[in-house]
Structures are given as structure tokens and as C-alpha cells.
Amino acid sequence: MATAEARVRAEFEPHGGTGIWSWITTVDHKRIAILYYVTSVVFLVLGGIEALIIRLQLAQPNGTVISAETYNQLFTMHGVTMVFLMGMPISVAFFNYLIPLQIGARDVAFPRLNALSYWIFLFGGIFLYSSFLVGQAPNGGWFGYAPLTSKQFTPGLNADFYSLGLQALGVASIMGGVNFITTIINMRAPGMRLMRMPLFTWMSFVTSFLLITALPVLAVALFFLTFDRQWGTNFYQVAAGGDPILWQHLFWMFGHPEVYILILPAFGILSDIIPTFSRKPLFGYAVMVYSGCLIGLISWGVWAHHMFATGLGPIADSFFTISTMIIAIPTGVKIFNWLATMFGGQLRFTTPMLFSIATVGLFTVGGISGVMHAASPADLQQTDTYFVIAHFHYVLVAGTVSAVMAGTYYWFPKVTGRFMSERLGKWNFWLFFIGMNLTFFPMHFIGLLGMPRRTFTYSPDLHVTNLNLSATIGAFILAIAFLLLIVNVLISRRNGAPASHNPWGAATLEWATSSPPPEYNFGRIPVIHNREPLWLPGKEEVVEAAQARPGAIHMPPPSFWPFFTAIGIVGTFALFLTGHWWAPLIGVAWTAIGIVNWAYEPTH
Amino acid sequence: MSQAAALTYPDRRPMPGMGVYNMKLGMWVFLLSEVMFFSGLIGSYVILRFAHPTAYPPPGTVLNVPLTAFNTFVLICSSVSMVKAFAAIEAGDQKGLRTFLLATTALGILFLSIQGVEYTKLASEGMLPMASLYHAVGRHGGTAVLGGPLYGATFYTLTGFHGAHVTIGVLCLIFTSIRAFRGRYTQENHGGIEIMGLYWHFVDLVWIILFTIVYLI
Numbered sequence: 001m002a003t004a005e006a007r008v009r010a011e012f013e014p015h016g017g018t019g020i021w022s023w024i025t026t027v028d029h030k031r032i033a034i035l036y037y038v039t040s041v042v043f044l045v046l047g048g049i050e051a052l053i054i055r056l057q058l059a060q061p062n063g064t065v066i067s068a069e070t071y072n073q074l075f076t077m078h079g080v081t082m083v084f085l086m087g088m089p090i091s092v093a094f095f096n097y098l099i100p101l102q103i104g105a106r107d108v109a110f111p112r113l114n115a116l117s118y119w120i121f122l123f124g125g126i127f128l129y130s131s132f133l134v135g136q137a138p139n140g141g142w143f144g145y146a147p148l149t150s151k152q153f154t155p156g157l158n159a160d161f162y163s164l165g166l167q168a169l170g171v172a173s174i175m176g177g178v179n180f181i182t183t184i185i186n187m188r189a190p191g192m193r194l195m196r197m198p199l200f201t202w203m204s205f206v207t208s209f210l211l212i213t214a215l216p217v218l219a220v221a222l223f224f225l226t227f228d229r230q231w232g233t234n235f236y237q238v239a240a241g242g243d244p245i246l247w248q249h250l251f252w253m254f255g256h257p258e259v260y261i262l263i264l265p266a267f268g269i270l271s272d273i274i275p276t277f278s279r280k281p282l283f284g285y286a287v288m289v290y291s292g293c294l295i296g297l298i299s300w301g302v303w304a305h306h307m308f309a310t311g312l313g314p315i316a317d318s319f320f321t322i323s324t325m326i327i328a329i330p331t332g333v334k335i336f337n338w339l340a341t342m343f344g345g346q347l348r349f350t351t352p353m354l355f356s357i358a359t360v361g362l363f364t365v366g367g368i369s370g371v372m373h374a375a376s377p378a379d380l381q382q383t384d385t386y387f388v389i390a391h392f393h394y395v396l397v398a399g400t401v402s403a404v405m406a407g408t409y410y411w412f413p414k415v416t417g418r419f420m421s422e423r424l425g426k427w428n429f430w431l432f433f434i435g436m437n438l439t440f441f442p443m444h445f446i447g448l449l450g451m452p453r454r455t456f457t458y459s460p461d462l463h464v465t466n467l468n469l470s471a472t473i474g475a476f477i478l479a480i481a482f483l484l485l486i487v488n489v490l491i492s493r494r495n496g497a498p499a500s501h502n503p504w505g506a507a508t509l510e511w512a513t514s515s516p517p518p519e520y521n522f523g524r525i526p527v528i529h530n531r532e533p534l535w536l537p538g539k540e541e542v543v544e545a546a547q548a549r550p551g552a553i554h555m556p557p558p559s560f561w562p563f564f565t566a567i568g569i570v571g572t573f574a575l576f577l578t579g580h581w582w583a584p585l586i587g588v589a590w591t592a593i594g595i596v597n598w599a600y601e602p603t604h
Numbered sequence: 605m606s607q608a609a610a611l612t613y614p615d616r617r618p619m620p621g622m623g624v625y626n627m628k629l630g631m632w633v634f635l636l637s638e639v640m641f642f643s644g645l646i647g648s649y650v651i652l653r654f655a656h657p658t659a660y661p662p663p664g665t666v667l668n669v670p671l672t673a674f675n676t677f678v679l680i681c682s683s684v685s686m687v688k689a690f691a692a693i694e695a696g697d698q699k700g701l702r703t704f705l706l707a708t709t710a711l712g713i714l715f716l717s718i719q720g721v722e723y724t725k726l727a728s729e730g731m732l733p734m735a736s737l738y739h740a741v742g743r744h745g746g747t748a749v750l751g752g753p754l755y756g757a758t759f760y761t762l763t764g765f766h767g768a769h770v771t772i773g774v775l776c777l778i779f780t781s782i783r784a785f786r787g788r789y790t791q792e793n794h795g796g797i798e799i800m801g802l803y804w805h806f807v808d809l810v811w812i813i814l815f816t817i818v819y820l821i
Contacts, residue, residue: 024699109626174637182630212637220644223761232734233757240753241656246648253644599779 014519015558025188025558027111032118033097033416038250039122040090041486047081047128048479050074055439057473061460073158074437077128079142080162083258085125088398089406092117092173095180095438096202097415101510102198104189104528106521109182109374111556112598117176119566124168127574131161138162141454143255146236146247151229155349157577163225164573169217170222171569177211180204189509191528195289198508198531199282202289203268205543206296207261214257221250228567230576236436252303262396263363264292266403267334270356273339273410273436276506277353279347281532284337291330298327308376309383318375324513328367335364342369351425352506358400358433366394369444384454387447393440397478405432405485411504417515418496424488432481438474442467501547507532512546520555523548556603565594617795631799635806638769642810645765649758659752666731667759667819668722675718676815679770682711683808686801696791698784705797712774715745719767723760733760748758759818766814776800804807 016029026032054074057065066074096114098109099443108114131137135155140148147161184205188197197205224235225247234240236247275282302319304312312320338360347353350477369391373379382388405428412420446464458464502511511534513522526533526545572587624632628651653660663669685707692700733756778802789797 110630126690174634177637178630178633181633182626186624186626186629213640216637216641217644219641220648223765224648225759227733227757234734234753235652235757241659242754243650245654246651249651250644250648443704490692 015555016441022084022558024563027107027115027556027558027559029096029100029108029111029114029563030415030517030519032114032306033095034094035095035118036089036096036121036577037092038602039092039118040086040127043081043085043125043561044090044482045486047078047086048482050078050081050473051442052479054078055472055475057456058458058468060469061458061462061465063457069139069455071136072454075454076138076141076144076162077132080128080138080166081398083262084166085121085128087262087400089121089209090524091400092121092266094174094200094269094404094407094528095176095208096410097181098510099201099204099522100187100412101179101513101517102201102508103192104509104522104525105183105187106525107177107556109187110179112562113175113179115559115562116125116566117172117179120168120172120175120561120569123566123570124165124573126167126173127570128161128165131157131165131379132214136161143251144247145251146225146244147238149229151180151232152327159225160229160577163229163454164576165553167219167222167226167364168570168573169525170219173211173215176210177215179210179429180208184208188405189253189522189525189528192509193528195286196528196531198268198510199285199288199292200265200268200508203264203271203292206292207264209259210257210264210296210299212246214254214261217250218254218258221247223255224250227575230579232410245307248307248310249303252302252306255306256303257296257299259392259395262400266400267292269403269407269410270338270359270376272332272506272508273352273406274341274360276409276410276504277348277350277356277434279348280341280345281339281507281535282338283340283343283556284333285531287333288337288384291333294330295327298323298330302327305374308379316441320372321376325371328371328374331367335367336337350409351420351422351429352406352410352504354429355402355409355432358429359402359406362394362398362402362436366391366396366398370396375602382447383445384452386443386451386453389453390440390443390447394441394454397440398436402432402436405429408485410504411510412492412496414510414515415495416493416519417494417499419499419503420488420492424484424491428481428484428488431477431484435477435479435481439471439478440474442470442474446471458556502534503542507535509533509546512543514547518550520550520553522546523550559598561594561598561602565591566596568594608662622818625795627795627799631802635802638806638810642765642813645762646813649762649817656682656754657754660724660755663820666726666755668725669819671718672750672815672819675715675722676811678711678715679811680720681713683805684699685711686804688796690794691802693789693791693794694799698749698787698789701761701789701797702734702781702784705777705784708780709774712770712804716767716770718772731756733757760812762818766807766811769810773804773807776803789802 023031023035053066054071057063057071090171096108099105117224128138134157136158138144138161139158140154140162140267144159144162147153149162166544184201193203222234228235228237228242229232236244238244249604271282271288302320302324304316305324308317308320337493338356342357362573370548373382373388373391409425411421412418440530445465449462449467451458451462451464456469459478499515501514503515504511509526509528510517524545526542527544529538530536534540568589568591570587571590572584573586575583645739645789685704687703688707689704692704713735734753777800
């Protein structure tokens with residue numbers, strides 16, 4: 001890229017088109033980000049509808065809205081959807097859009113691999129949801145505990161959809177992780193040292209490492225499950241010498257880093273938004289980076305706190321209690337640094353800032369209940385009750401989702417060149433805030449009063465009827481809040497107030513280029529001298545370079561083969577459902593055709 | 605850091621980064637995820653095996669250690685020839701590149717063939733992944749050896765995933781060899797050979813661990 005300037009010959013020729021074919025073949029990270037975002041929101045709606053049905057069933061004791069079997073499928077698919085089809089991909093949408101723009105690159109390191117990740121995610125999601133068509137959606141919880149998922153206890157295809165679908169999604173995540181790590185290490189603009197990168201990119205970096213190390217462990221667990229179910233091996237069958245606790249260890253060795261895969265991007269979003277609307281540089285930048293790295297590192301040593309009830313023994317319990325409590329320290333550091341950033345700043349309470357402040361506060365509530373059941377004796381009371389549900393919805397809805405909403409309002413002007421409506425945004429925020437607390441705060445008490453998770457109904461004698469009704473009402477308010485977000489995006493896309501290249505007066509590099517950014521991102525790659533290139537002296541040069549007329553920039557051409565190959569990869573897993581040992585080979589052959597064509601496709 | 609100093613500070617390298625091209629760095633990162641995959645497999649094997657010591661026959665009673673030791677030797681040799689192929693193209697030696705790539709491919713295929721022979725033999729003796737119990741005739745003498753149902757499952761899963769990696773490696777080696785014969789790699793530009801080598805050496809390394817833990821211990 002540095003040499004591109006030297007041999008400016010002609011004007012940049014964009015890879016044009018806006019039709020559906022241009023979206024199928026696109027390798028532009030910004031377009032792929034939009035695909036990720038829209039798909040994730042669709043899955044958010046699906047997972048949300050599942051949650052609403054669950055809440056309707058639980059609004060009154062002895063509910064009869066749905067059967068126990070349907071309830072099992074709904075809470076399982078709600079969890080799987082919100083973790084794998086909404087939480088992770090919506091973060092990846094932000095990774096895709098922002099990482100190259102924040103580090104001064106023209107695209108990710110492997111643009112076609114990036115497209116492949118997206119298509120595998122999409123087809124994997126469709127595959128998982130196709131299980132509803134045959135009435136056999138996964139029904140063993142999102143953690144699919146053995147031996148519940150064995151042929152004996154789940155004779156249908158439910159657990160097969162689960163294991164094969166997640167396997168495909170894992171492939172997509174690993175590819176994404178490889179891509180982002182390579183991009184962040186290798187594609188930075190001159191002067192963009194690691195310790196000058198925006199915090200969002202830093203947290204994406206840590207998250208990508210978690211992706212590539214955690215997902216393979218899940219793959220192992222799922223392969224064992226698949227073999228048990230398809231070929232009659234006995235990895236999780238106690239009677240044959242297998243070990244169901246092995247599943248729990250493998251699953252949570254993936255599952256706990258997964259929690260930080262979901263929350264670290266949100267931390268990154270907050271760390272970019274709060275300085276902008278406080279007009280102050282982030283307080284303790286270096287410590288924020290280190291604490292993020294530390295959270296990623298420690299997240300590998302806490303998995304068994306999900307398993308206190310299995311009886312690991314006092315030594316293991318003590319170890320995991322302590323390690324889990326230690327992870328609260330770097331998290332607390334982040335909370336205090338956000339507060340210190342706001343302290344004494346010129347606060348502007350725009351919608352993204354409101355969402356950010358709410359996230360800091362509400363995430364802390366979830367964090368505190370997390371420390372409560374980090375203590376293994378207390379956990380034995382709380383595990384498998386609604387208290388745990390309250391905890392992780394406070395960290396994932398009030399943490400991840402709220403930060404994603406903040407990020408949506410914040411970066412929408414960059415993506416579209418238009419602001420989202422602030423009036424609708426305030427409504428959106430307050431409905432979200434009220435709905436969120438009304439839904440999940442009562443669950444703390446529901447849990448402490450003894451109502452177990454994953455049970456399709458409850459008795460009036462439990463005295464949790466009013467609390468449950470409140471949660472149901474809250475859930476519908478929350479649903480309206482999400483609807484408002486979608487409505488706001490749709491309206492503002494065409495009718496929002498026009499936004500300049502840096503409408504919020506932010507400090508980071510993505511705001512230097514025009515809104516929306518051109519396909520090549522930066523006319524010339526700017527030279528970076530500090531952490532706040534748009535605040536500190538030299539900002540004019542950065543903006544001028546970013547918006548310069550492009551020379552003969554080479555951008556990777558569109559490619560059909562990622563789409564084609566993704567069909568083969570997901571098809572390979574899907575064809576296991578047929579029960580014929582040779583059927584997946586069709587998918588393998590299809591994938592091979594895709595890979596060969598991919599390899600021979602000219603990229604210049 | 606004072607601002608004036610920051611502005612005039614010359615950035616010594618034109619682009620930050622590790623000085624490693626994208627494909628190579630990507631392969632490193634991918635191999636990190638492979639390390640976690642095989643760690644998961646090997647860790648599970650250790651847990652299952654040491655929880656049920658009696659389900660696993662002593663080393664050498666069921667599995668043919670000398671044959672697999674030879675196979676390990678074959679795979680290590682293929683790593684050597686891969687290194688030689690890379691060294692050849694570093695020196696601009698096209699003929700050496702082609703010779704050693706073909707040698708690596710052939711050794712890879714030999715490894716898979718021997719593994720195929722081993723699998724066939726074991727399966728004919730009744731050792732299958734889903735077998736509930738496995739009675740093998742001891743390799744040294746007539747007494748039957750009893751293997752638990754997990755014995756076959758873990759054996760085929762661990763060695764099978766490795767075999768799948770070697771198979772993919774061999775396919776890539778064939779692809780690389782075809783390109784080498786068309787003269788697509790030069791002394792200046794041979795990233796493909798380097799990342800092929802990284803993958804191949806990794807697969808070899810995994811096998812040395814698997815051989816030790818599955819066959820010898």
C-alpha cells in the first residue's frame with residue numbers, strides 16, 4: 001500500500017453495483033459488516049419472539065400457553081440464538097466495520113475469508129432454525145449437558161441440529177479470529193503502534209484470540225457428541241466408561257471465554273464512546289488495555305465455576321472461586337476508568353452516551369451478582385435458579401446488547417452519512433432501561449425464592465406470581481424498545497439529518513474519512529502520531545490524507561467462491577442428519593470444488 | 605510524551621507489523637487454534653484413560669508399536685524433505701524444490717497407507733470405535749486382551765483426526781507440487797512453500813505427541 005502512492009496512474013475504479021449479486025459476491029469489509037449486522041438483528045427478533053413466548057407462558061402459575069416440550073425447544077433456541085447468532089455476530093459486525101477504519105487499513109487481511117465467515121454464519125443459522133420446520137429444535141439447553149443429549153434421552157434430531165449447527169458456526173468464528181488478528185498485527189497505518197490503537201480495536205484483538213482458542217475446544221466437545229450420536233461411541237456414556245462431566249469441562253472451557261468474547265467488544269465500544277461525549281481522552285488508556293488482556297487471560301482459568309454443583313471437591317472449588325473473584329479486579333478497573341473519564345468532562349447526553357452510562361451502571365449490577373455466585377457455597381444455593389438468569393441477563397443484555405445499541409447510534413452516521421433520530425433514540429433508551437430492569441431485576445428474587453431455571457411452569461404456592469408478571473410486562477416493554485431501534489434505523493437511513501465526517505467530534509481514526517467511507521476507506525493512508533489523531537495537533541493532515549482523491553488503489557475484486565464454499569461447509573455438517581455415512585462426502589466434494597476455484601481465482 | 609516530540613518523531617518502519625507477510629501470520633494464528641483443538645483431544649484422552657486404567661490394554665499388546673514407530677520415522681523424514689524443499693527454493697533451485705516436494709508428498713501418502721493397513725488389521729480383529737467390548741488376541745502369545753469400549757473410540761478419534769490433517773496436507777502438497785512444476789515459485793516469491801511447511805511440521809509434531817501418548821504410554 002505504501003508503494004501505491006508512488007505509482008499513481010489512474011483514478012480508482014470502484015467495484016460497483018448495488019444489486020443482490022453485488023452483495024453475494026462482496027468482499028468489502030464494510031458491506032460484510034452490514035450483512036452481519038442485519039442478519040444478527042433478524043436473529044435478535046427471532047430470539048426475542050422466543051423469549052416473549054417463554055414470558056407469556058410464565059406470566060401466571062400453571063401456564064398453558066405452550067407444552068413442556070415446546071418450552072424446552074424455545075429456551076434452548078433462545079440461548080443458542082442470543083449467544084451464537086446474535087451476540088457474537090453483532091460484535092463481529094462492529095469488528096468488520098471498524099477495525100480497518102480504526103487502524104488505517106483498506107480492508108481486512110483476507111477479504112474472501114471474511115466473506116466466507118459471514119456466509120457460513122448465515123447458512124449455519126438457517127440450518128439451526130430449519131430444525132423448527134421438522135419440529136425437532138434443540139431442546140437440551142444451550143449448554144446441551146450430557147447425557148441428556150445422548151440417543152437414549154434425545155432420540156430425535158434435536159441434539160444433532162445442535163451439535164452440527166454449532167460446529168459450523170464455530171468454523172466461521174475461528175476464521176474470523178484468524179482474519180482479525182492478522183489484520184490488527186499487520187495492516188496498521190504508519191505510526192499506528194499497538195499502544196495508539198483505539199480501545200475498541202484492542203478489545204477486538206483480545207476477543208479474536210479468545211475466539212481462536214476457545215472455539216476449537218467446543219469443536220472437540222461437539223465432535224465427541226456427534227460421534228456418540230452418529231456412530232455409537234461412548235465418550236459421554238457412563239455405563240460404557242465414558243464421562244458426562246467431560247462434556248461439562250470441555251463445554252465450559254469454551255463457555256467461559258465465550259462470556260468474555262461477548263462482553264469485551266462491548267467494553268471496547270464504551271471505551272470509544274465515553275471519551276467522545278466527555279471531551280476527554282480515555283482515563284488510564286494503558287491500564288484499560290492491560291486489564292482487557294488480563295480479563296482475556298484469566299477467562300481461561302475460571303470455567304469450573306459453572307460446575308460447582310457437580311462436586312469437584314474443596315480444592316478445585318476454592319481455586320475456581322478465587323480465580324473467578326480475581327477476574328472482578330480488571331473488570332472493576334475498567335468501570336472506575338470509565339467513571340474517571342467522565343469525571344470533570346463536558347458531558348453530552350446524546351443517545352449513545354445514555355446507553356453507555358446505563359451499560360456501566362447496569363453491568364456493575366450483573367458483575368456484583370457474578371461475584372456473589374463466584375463463592376462456591378453461595379453458588380450451591382443459586383445455581384440453576386432464576387438468580388443466575390438475572391445475573392447473566394444483566395451482563396449480556398445490559399452489558400453487551402446495551403453497548404451494541406450505543407454503538408449503533410454512535411457509528412450510524414459513519415455508516416450512512418446520516419444521524420439517527422435523537423427523539424426516537426431517547427424513547428428507545430428509556431423504554432430499554434425500564435423494560436430491562438422490570439424484566440430482569442425481579443428474577444433475582446424469583447431465584448432466591450427458589451424457582452428453578454428451565455422449568456416450564458410453577459406453582460402459585462411459590463409466591464413468585466407477581467414478580468413473574470412484572471418480568472413478563474418488562475419483556476414486552478423491552479421488545480418495543482428493540483422495535484423502536486429497528487424503526488429508527490429504517491427511518492434514519494433515508495431521512496436522518498446529514499452528518500459530516502466527524503459529527504460527534506470524536507478522536508479516533510475512523511472519523512477522519514468521509515461518511516459513509518469510500519470503498520478504499522482512505523484516499524491516502526494517514527500517518528499517525530498519537531492516540532487521538534483527530535484531537536491533537538496534526539489532525540488536519542490526517543483528515544486531508546484520509547479524504548484525498550484516490551490514486552490507482554487496488555482493491556480486491558468481488559468473488560462468488562466464498563458463498564459457494566460456505567454452502568459446501570455447512571452442507572457437510574447438515575448432511576450428517578441423513579444418517580448415511582457417505583452423505584457428508586457430497587458436502588466435502590462441493591467444498592473442494594469451491595476451494596480449488598478459490599485458489600485459482602485471479603485477485604488482480 | 606510531549607506533543608512536539610510526537611509530531612517530529614520519525615517512524616522508523618514504513619508500516620507497523622511483525623515483518624511477517626499476511627499468509628504466514630495467518631497460518632501461525634490458525635496453528636494456534638489447531639494447538640487448542642489437539643489439546644482438547646489429548647486432554648480428553650488423558651482424562652478418560654486415567655479414569656479407567658483397566659479399560660486400556662498395556663502398550664504393545666494390541667497396537668503394533670514397531671510398525672507405527674516406522675510410520676513415525678516416515679513422517680519425520682517427510683518433515684526433513686519439506687525443509688529441504690524450502691531450502692532449495694530459497695537458493696533458487698527449482699529442480700531441488702520439485703524433487704523434495706514430490707518426496708514429501710510420497711512420504712505423506714506412505715504414512716497414510718501404513719495407517720490404513722493398521723486400521724484394517726485392527727478392525728478385522730474387532731476393534732471398532734463403537735464396539736462395546738474388545739477382545740484382542742495378544743500380539744505376543746495366546747492370551748486374550750480385554751479393551752474397554754472407550755479404547756477403540758479414543759484411539760480412532762485421536763489418530764483419525766491426525767490422519768485427516770495429514771490427508772489435507774497431502775492434498776495441499778499435491779496442489780503445491782503442481783504449481784512448483786509450472787514454475788510458480790521463485791527465489792523471491794515462495795510464500796506458498798513456507799506456509800505449506802509450517803502446516804506440515806505442525807502435523808508432524810502433533811504425531812510425535814500422539815504416538816507417545818497413544819502407543820507408548
